[in-house]
Amino acid sequence: MKAVSTTTILPDWMSDIGDQVLFMGTFARNIFKSGFEWNELIRQCYIIGYKSIGLVGITGFILGFVMTLQSVPTMKEFGAVSFVPSMVAISVIREIGPVIIALTCSGKIASSIGAELGSMKVTEQIDAMEVSGANPIQYLVVTRIIACTLMVPLLTLLADFLALGGGFLGSNIGGHFSLILYFNKAFHSLAFTDLLPSVIKTIFFGFAIGFVGCYKGYNSGSGTESVGVAANSAVVSASLWVIVLDAIAAQLTTILAYN
Amino acid sequence: MADERPIPNDTNKRETADTKGDQEPVIKIEHLKKSFGSKEVLKDASMVLHEGENLVVLGRSGQGKSVAIKCIAGLLQQDEGTCNVYGQEVKDLSETELRELRKKIGFLFQSAALYDSMTVGENLAFPLTRVLKMTDESEIQKLVEEMLDNVGLKEAIDKMPSDLSGGMRKRIGLARTLIMKPQIMLYDEPTTGLDPITSKEISQLILDMQKKYKTSSIIITHDMLCAKITSDRMLVLNDGSFIAEGTYDELENSDNELVRSFFK
Numbered sequence: 001m002k003a004v005s006t007t008t009i010l011p012d013w014m015s016d017i018g019d020q021v022l023f024m025g026t027f028a029r030n031i032f033k034s035g036f037e038w039n040e041l042i043r044q045c046y047i048i049g050y051k052s053i054g055l056v057g058i059t060g061f062i063l064g065f066v067m068t069l070q071s072v073p074t075m076k077e078f079g080a081v082s083f084v085p086s087m088v089a090i091s092v093i094r095e096i097g098p099v100i101i102a103l104t105c106s107g108k109i110a111s112s113i114g115a116e117l118g119s120m121k122v123t124e125q126i127d128a129m130e131v132s133g134a135n136p137i138q139y140l141v142v143t144r145i146i147a148c149t150l151m152v153p154l155l156t157l158l159a160d161f162l163a164l165g166g167g168f169l170g171s172n173i174g175g176h177f178s179l180i181l182y183f184n185k186a187f188h189s190l191a192f193t194d195l196l197p198s199v200i201k202t203i204f205f206g207f208a209i210g211f212v213g214c215y216k217g218y219n220s221g222s223g224t225e226s227v228g229v230a231a232n233s234a235v236v237s238a239s240l241w242v243i244v245l246d247a248i249a250a251q252l253t254t255i256l257a258y259n
Numbered sequence: 260m261a262d263e264r265p266i267p268n269d270t271n272k273r274e275t276a277d278t279k280g281d282q283e284p285v286i287k288i289e290h291l292k293k294s295f296g297s298k299e300v301l302k303d304a305s306m307v308l309h310e311g312e313n314l315v316v317l318g319r320s321g322q323g324k325s326v327a328i329k330c331i332a333g334l335l336q337q338d339e340g341t342c343n344v345y346g347q348e349v350k351d352l353s354e355t356e357l358r359e360l361r362k363k364i365g366f367l368f369q370s371a372a373l374y375d376s377m378t379v380g381e382n383l384a385f386p387l388t389r390v391l392k393m394t395d396e397s398e399i400q401k402l403v404e405e406m407l408d409n410v411g412l413k414e415a416i417d418k419m420p421s422d423l424s425g426g427m428r429k430r431i432g433l434a435r436t437l438i439m440k441p442q443i444m445l446y447d448e449p450t451t452g453l454d455p456i457t458s459k460e461i462s463q464l465i466l467d468m469q470k471k472y473k474t475s476s477i478i479i480t481h482d483m484l485c486a487k488i489t490s491d492r493m494l495v496l497n498d499g500s501f502i503a504e505g506t507y508d509e510l511e512n513s514d515n516e517l518v519r520s521f522f523k
C-alpha cells in the first residue's frame with residue numbers, strides 16, 4: 001500500500017512534500033467513493049464552524065474597531081475622515097480579514113485536527129478502524145477537509161461583517177458617522193471584484209488548513225509526544241500555507257484585474 | 260520470497276510438510292523478519308495457524324508478539340519473509356483486496372483502541388454500518404446489545420470510553436471485534452488487566468467463539484489460566500523467532516528452562 005520510502009535518499013522537507021502529494025491523491029480518491037459520511041461531515045461542520053464563531057467574531061470585530069481608531073487621527077490631518085469607512089471595508093474584506101481569520105483558524109482548527117487525529121493514531125484508533133475493514137480516510141480525513149473548506153470562508157464572511165461593525169463603533173466614538181452613512185460609504189466603495197476573489201481565496205485557505213491538520217495528525221509518529229508535535233507542526237505549516245497562498249492570490253488578482 | 264502460487268484456493272495440490280492433514284493453513288508465516296531502525300525485532304519467525312484452531316503465543320514483553328500479528332493484519336509490513344493469509348501474501352495485496360481480507364480478520368488491540376469520540380454503542384455499531392453496510396437500526400441495536408451482554412457490559416451502552424475502567428475498555432474492544440463474527444481472530448492480550456473472574460469469562464468467550472463460529476485464533480497472552488482454557492496448541496516467541504511449540508501440557512514439561520518458566 002505504501003510507496004517505497006524515499007526518506008533515505010532525499011532531504012526531509014522534500015520527502016515531506018512528496019508524502020503530502022501522495023496524501024492529497026489518497027484524499028482525492030476517497031472523496032467520490034461510495035458511502036460518503038454525511039453525518040460526520042455535518043458534525044465536523046458544527047465543530048469546526050459553529051464552535052469557532054466566538055473566536056472569529058471577536059477577532060473580526062476588534063480588527064475593524066482598532067483599524068478605525070488608528071486611522072481616524074491620521075485621516076483627519078488630511079481632512080479625509082469620510083474615507084475611513086471605505087478604507088476599512090476595502091482593506092478588511094480584500095486582504096486583512098481573510099488572512100487574519102485564516103491565521104486564527106490555523107491556530108484553532110488545524111491544531112485541534114492535528115491533535116485529534118494524532119492522538120487517534122497514537123492510541124491505535126486509526127489502525128483499529130483500518131483493520132476492521134472500514135475506511136478511516138473517508139471517515140476522518142475527507143469529512144474534516146471538506147468541512148474546513150466550507151466553514152473557513154463562511155467564518156471569514158462573518159468576521160468581515162463584524163469588522164465593519166467594529167469599524168462603525170470605532171468611528172462613532174468620535175461621532176463622525178451615523179450607522180446608515182457609515183455602511184453606505186463602506187458598501188458603496190466595495191465592488192463585486194473585491195468580494196469574489198477574497199471568497200475564492202478563503203476557500204483555498206480553508207482547504208489548506210484542513211488538509212495540513214489532517215496530514216500532520218494522520219501521519220504522526222507513535223508515542224504521546226508526537227501528538228504535541230503533530231498539533232504544533234500543523235499550526236506552523238498551515239500558517240505558512242496561508243501566507244504563501246495569499247501571496248499567490250494577490251499576484252493572480254492583480255494580473256486578472258489590470259489586464 | 261519468490262512464492263510461485265498461481266491459484267490461491269487450490270488446496271489439494273499443496274501439501275507441504277508443515278500442513279496438518281490435507282488442510283491448507285489459514286495463516287502461514289515463513290522466515291519473517293522485521294526491524295525498526297537498527298533494532299531487529301523479528302529475526303526468523305515461522306509459524307502456521309490451522310483452520311478452527313486456537314493458537315496461544317507466549318513470549319516476554321517486547322519480543323515482537325504484537326508486531327507479528329500486525330504483519331498478519333497488514334498494519335505493518337515485514338522486511339523479509341512471507342506472511343500468507345488464506346494463501347495470499349498480505350504485503351502484495353492491493354488496497355481493495357486488503358480491505359476484503361480484513362473483513363474476515365478480527366483484531367483485538369492490546370490497548371483496546373476504542374474510538375473515543377463515540378459512545379460504546381456507536382463503537383460497536385461502527386463496523387456494522389461501515390463495513391457490513393447494515394442499515395436496519397433495530398437489527399444493529401439488537402446485535403450491539405447481544406454482544407455487550409456477552410462481555411457483561413450491557414449497562415455501558417451509552418457511556419463514553421473515557422468513562423470506562425481499563426478492564427471495561429478491554430471488554431468493549433473485544434465486543435467490537437467479535438460483533439463482526441470474523442473467521443480469524445487475533446487477540447492481543449485479551450485478559451490483561453482483568454480480574455480473575457472476568458478473565459475466566461473472557462477465556463470462555465474465546466472458546467465459545469471458536470466452537471460456535473469455527474473461528475481460527477491467535478491469542479497472545481501472559482495469563483496462563485487463559486492459555487490453559489483456550490489453547491489447542493502453543494508457541495513461544497523469544498529473541499525474534501518461535502523457539503518452542505506444543506500443547507499446554509507439553510510445554511509445561513518442556514526441557515527448556517525459559518519455556519518452563521512461563522508456567523511458574
Ligand SMILES: Nc1ncnc2c1ncn2[C@@H]1O[C@H](COP(=O)(O)OP(=O)(O)OP(=O)(O)O)[C@@H](O)[C@H]1O
Pocket residue numbers: 222295300318319320321322323324325326327369
Ligand atoms: N511502530 C513501531 N516503531 C518502532 N518500534 C516499534 C514499533 N512497534 C514495536 N516496536 C518495537 O518492537 C519491539 C516489540 O514490540 P511488541 O509490541 O511487538 O512487543 P510485545 O511482544 O507485544 O510485548 P508486550 O508483551 O509488552 O506487548 C519493541 O521493542 C518495540 O519498541
Ligand SMILES: [Mg+2]
Pocket residue numbers: 324325326369447
Ligand atoms: Mg504486545
